[in-house]
Every structure is written in C-alpha cells, then in structure tokens.
Amino acid sequence: MDIQSAAARIGPYTHRTPVMTSSALDAMCGARLYFKCENLQKVGAFKIRGAANAVLSLSDGEATKGVATHSSGNHAAALALAARWRGVPAFVVMPEGAPEVKRAAVKGYGATIFGCAPTLAAREARLIEVVAETGAAVVHPYNDYRVIAGQGTAALELCEEVPNLDMVVAPVGGGGLLSGTALLVNALRPHVQVIGAEPARADDAWQSMQAGRIVTVEHPDTIADGLRASLGDLTFPIIQRYVAQIVRVSEDAIVDATRKVWERMKLVVEPSGAVPLAAVLSGEMNVRGLRIGIILSGGNVDLDHPPWIR
Amino acid sequence: MDIQSAAARIGPYTHRTPVMTSSALDAMCGARLYFKCENLQKVGAFKIRGAANAVLSLSDGEATKGVATHSSGNHAAALALAARWRGVPAFVVMPEGAPEVKRAAVKGYGATIFGCAPTLAAREARLIEVVAETGAAVVHPYNDYRVIAGQGTAALELCEEVPNLDMVVAPVGGGGLLSGTALLVNALRPHVQVIGAEPARADDAWQSMQAGRIVTVEHPDTIADGLRASLGDLTFPIIQRYVAQIVRVSEDAIVDATRKVWERMKLVVEPSGAVPLAAVLSGEMNVRGLRIGIILSGGNVDLDHPPWIR
Secondary structure (H helix, E strand, O other): OOOOHHHHHHOOOOOOEEHHHHHHHHHHHHHOEEEEEEHHHHHHOHHHHHHHHHHHHHHHHHHHOOOOEEEHHHHHHHHHHHHHHHHHOEEEEEOOOOOHHHHHHHHHHOOOOEEEOOOOOOHHHHHHHHHHHHHEEEEEOOOOOOHHHHHHHHHHHOOOOOOOEEEEEEOOOOOHHHHHHHHHEEEEEEEEEEOOOOOEOOOHHHHHHHOOOOOOOOOOOOOHHHOOOOOOOOOHHHHHHHOEEEEEEEHHHHHHHHHHHEEEEEEEHHHHHHHHHHHHOOOOOOOOOOOOEEEEEEEOOOOOOOOOOO | OHHHHHHHHHOOOOOOOOOOHHHHHHHHOOOOEEEEEHHHHHHHOOOHHHHHHHHHHOOOOHHHEEEEEOOOOOOHHHHHHHHHHHHOEEEEEEEOOOOOOHHHHHOOOOOOEEOOOOOOOHHHHHHHHHHHHOOEEEEOOOOOOOHHHHHHHHHHHHHHHHHOEEEEEOOOOOOHHHHHHHHHHHHOOOEEEEEEEHHHOOOOHHHHHHHHOOOOOOOOOOOOOOOOOOOOOOOEEEHHHOOOOEEOHHHHHHHHHHHHHHHOOEEEOOHHHHHHHHHHHHHOOOOOOEEEEEEOOOOOOOOOOOOOOO
C-alpha cells in the first residue's frame, strides 16, 4: 500500500482541504487543535479519497463493467462520483433508513441505487446479487487496501501542513480512515500518537481491541450514522498495531461537540465528524498542552433536523 | 481615510479569512464565485475590522474612559473584543429583540450592556445617556470613517487574493461594509463593479439611491437582522458615488441562499451574510461568465432556530 502514490493519483480530482483552528475550542481543552476539514472535501466527506484511489487504480478491463458497493451514505456518494470521473457506471446498495440527503447525493452523481434491510448481512447479500447481475468491480467502503491508502492521504496533508503534532484523532466506524491515518502517521511521524474515537453505542473497535479479535455490534443505535459499521479483517490488524487507544463517547457528548463546531468554527460537520472532538473534550485522555490533529471527517447532515433539535 | 493603514493596524489582531469557492453554486448561476469568509473572522463577522481600527486609532487620552456604541449584535461584540485588546471598558446599548447568541457574545467579551427599545431613535437616545454617564468615546457601527476604513480591509484581502474579479457584491445595512468595499475597489480595481445587496423589506439603500437623499425604513421586518439599519450621512455619499447598483432580494431568497451556503459549502452563515448570494442567484443582474467576489459577512445565528425551520 502506498499512501504517497494514492495522493498523486487522486490529487487532480480531490481538494487539498484547509486545516482550521479555533481559539475558543483550544481554551476549552487546554490543547492546540488542528482540524483537517474533510467536511469541505468533494462529496462533503473524506470518503472520496478512498473511493477515487480505488476506482482510478482499476485497469481498464476491471473498470469497464462499472463499480459496486454497499454503504449507508458518504462512501456511496464518493464511489458514484469517482465512477463518473472514470466514465463507468456505479451500482450502490443502500440500506433503508439511510439519510435522505445522502441518498439524493448518490442519485445526483448518476449511480443506480438498490435497497436492502439495514443490517450488514442484508447489505452484503444484496451486493453479491448486484455484482452477479452487473459484473461490476466491488469497492468495499473500508476493507480494501486501495481505500485505506486513499483515506490515509488526509493525514498526509495534515502532517505536511502541521509538522509538529503530538497526537492525531480520527473517528472509527469500519476503520478505513483510522487505519489509513495510523499507517501514514506511523510511517511519517512514528512518535505521534494515533487515537480512534467512537460512539459508546457502537464501540466495536474498543471491544475488538480489548478482546484481541474482531467483535461486532449488532444494530448500533447512534446519531453518528457514519460510524455504525464494524471493523474488517484488513483494518483491524492495522489498528491493533498502530493505534494507541480507542476513546468512547456518549451520544450527548457527540451532539455537544457537533454543535460546538457549528457555533464556534462556523463549520457544518456531521455528528460522525465531531466524534474526535468529543473524545478530546471528554477528559478521557490527558491532552493538556498537546498539539492535536483532528480529522473533521464529513459535513453531510440533514439541515431540516440539526442533531440538537428533536 | 486609509484602508491600507487600517489593514496594517488591525492585522496582528484579526484573521486573514480564507476565500472559498463552490462548483455547485457556480453551476447554479453560471458565474465563478469567490466567497470572502468573514463568518470565520474573529467574533464571527467582518465587524471586528472596523471596530478594531477605530479603537486602535484612539489616542491614549481618548481611549482611557472606554468606548461605547449601539448595535443589535455583531458590532457590539466586535467593539467589546477590540476594547478588551486595548485594555479599556466597553459600554453597549443593545435593543430588545437582539439575538440571544449575539447578546451572550458581548457579555462574554466583558462589555456592559444597556437595554433600549428596538428603534433607531431609542438606541441613539440611550447611547447619549450612556456617554454622558461614562465619558466613553463613541464608535458608531458604520457612520465613522475609521470604521468604514476597517471594513474595507476585507475587500483589500479579497482583491489581493483574487486579482481579476469582474464584480464584488456586499450586503448593505448602514453601509459601513459596502462603502468601505466600494472605496477600496475603486482605488485598487476601478473597473470592477461594486454591487450592494439588501433585503426588499429593508430597502432604504435602494430607495435612497432612487431619491438621491437618505431615505429611512421604519421598523424593517427582515430575517437579515444585521441589515435593518439605514444609511448614514458618511456612508451614503460614498455608496452613491461608487456603487453601481443596489439589488433587493425577498425573504424567501435570503433563506434559500443561507441554506445553500450551509448545505453546499458546509459553512454556517447568518441570513445577512447570504444576501449577496441571494442577489447573484436572483436573476436581477447579468452575471453569466463573470468572476464575482462575495463578502460572506458573518456567521452568528441562533442554532436552535435555523432560518428555514419555523
């Protein structure tokens, strides 16, 4: 896997997103926070990095019948857009209950959507049917080295822009972003701690680290809709080896951190993207005086229903 | 008045805010839009530029008894922060009905707040009382050349960063931002059109331009709470001379433009700040193919009540 090659491959298509700071949020935690604004990325999330790297890595023969995946949202939109860049069709299995704004984005990029029940098993079964029917190449949302390498490019840009970080915190769902981040940081800045942040209600990564094997959480019920997936057999070993700690945060802490980013930084971030800030503010880690990189992973939220308005 | 001097004076305190673009919004209007993100400025609005320039311009003797103003919001917070930087007290007259988030910001910066009825006459009368009591130096929210020069620094940075603009659009309330913008653009880029954008429900600037004298609108009822003020005798002549056109937009268009910025750019902007985008999208001007600078003037909005949720 080569994150530098991925960066060169996707660079002409993706944004080099800004790194932003907030003296108000710094004051709240006693640390200096550097937010990598992937909510300002194409499709509104880091997911385009992995999807683009995977789709652009395919040979012409592999790509010709299109690409397929299952995803509750941001990866689906990302794959649809990357397929459009490549000029091939995209087929996306989306579970019922996926946010409408994410469904609309996928359609807008010209992908064909297939519905299924909102379980991992149903998603995977439906994807197998779709692939049998179309002959498309599968691009898994996270359990794919091309995707992991692509996601690592956000941390690469962050480390280039802020050379002397002490810690990097990324959210963890299926682990594509966290494992790519961990690989990059280990290679480029081996003394920088990498932390995974996840909802307590979807704490499969924390449980997996405790157990030393992949543990899944069935029907995780968290407002952080991008972090409901469980680790894969490619992402878990990387996380096990290179991630110092998984920090779990409550639903209230996620909503509060989301609101703080909107209010203090004037940035629209989705709840999944605010989970790392929630971890830093939780008091679970000693962050005082540290320089901390935070991946603000995405900004796709239903504006008719801000997280704090029920 | 010297906008370059103002830039040097306030530069150590204020942010050089980023200029952002959106291919989605460009596609909607057929132009190339460059958003000067003053919602990411200190206090969440361009107002800190004018307030800081005024407060930092005072002699020690003038500053010693503090500064005072009347404002429904962003200028109040800005003056409070600028006074804190200078180490002098701030006294602020705020009308009833000012957004709670703005009131909290003013208090947070340590200013003393005085209430009054929500009319221009009541605000001015109360301010006279406060000044008589405290001996503070008045910094008017817009009808002050030091403030106008400070507000012009946003356009200075925009023109430096995007050298070949065809048009710059700024919102107009009391006219401080618009007149500072117009002076700067006329001096630096005399062939660039400057446009003022204002709510149709608070169209005193449009009426004033038609009448050739200052017309005020009593009790303007618009969601763009930062644009309810009427032009002053210093801002009007500058606007009359250097602004090509005032474009009026409906309340629906303001809400729609606000939402588009949140949704497409992932930026929290207040309704007043989205009025220029509403003007560009209104079809009132021929913008096709133009490179247009837009001042996103502020991002202070009550997150419990997003403009599109009633």
